[in-house]
Amino acid sequence: MNLRRLQSRCESLVRQLDIPSPFDVRELCERAARRSGRPIHLEPMSLPAEGPCGLWVATPRLDFIFYERRTSRLHQEHIIAHELGHLLCDHQTQKAVDEDIPHVLLPELDPEMVRRVLRRTHYSAAEEQEAEMIASLILQQANHRPADPAWTAQAGTADLVHRLERSLRQSP
Template sequence: MQDLCDRVAHHTGRPIRLEPVSLPPQGPYGLWIEVGGTDYVFYEQETSRLHQEHIIAHELGHVLCDHRSGGVLGEEASGLLLPTLDPQMVQRVLQRSHCGSAEEQEAEVIASLILQEVHRRTLEPTWTVPSGSADVIERLDRSLRHTPDEPR
């Protein structure tokens, strides 16, 4: 995930800091906050690694789409995450709690695509075809595609 964050940071020109935190039980699971030219991605630390990756990818979806709408961070979460920030800065926090919004749906699709690609690359076979076996593979392919009416 850090490599992915580094790539997104290169794209946006802003560094990204991942911050594991314990968020209030009523949610959200993650937050993206842009402060002083740095993107902070807060994610729930008390959940599985796979869920954390999804949360981070979702928030990166918001970063990539430059979603700027959202509400004000609640008092409890604000106290946990931003105890030293100016209240005017807190107004810039993106807390997206309406799962049906277009921005949320877009971030979910991006998260799913990111994770699909990450896991595809992780699970790709690392073996290669031995040299000299290309002709064997070609003959097998022809045999498998052979129909009774065609010569082999």
């Protein structure tokens, strides 16, 4: 898929989202979950430095988005938006996982589900590009929301704020 088509597809997906204002990534995921009819659980965890920063895990009834807990809030929002991009596009991977690994790593869980999760850490470059573009578009839209109209300048600075706003609007 060329870049122009990729961007067009991603913009279309993001337009369908009801991005909250002010932006709240948890609220965004709740809205996406209501739209899809599948709950999305956000789970912070300490992930290995050499591994992914986030992970989307689809179970038969709900979706989990795991994200790195030891990073900034802004980075966490980006990780979650990226994983939400994988979810929205229903990305799948085909990389094989050794039959014994799921049982050894997580013996209490269904081995097939663990295999699917482990395969999902190996997306194609095109899928990673798509998820990254969706994350960027979500955060770009979230950061360009109009300021809260109820906000007012503190007494004594209102005139200064008004002059600055007027001056900035007149700048080329």
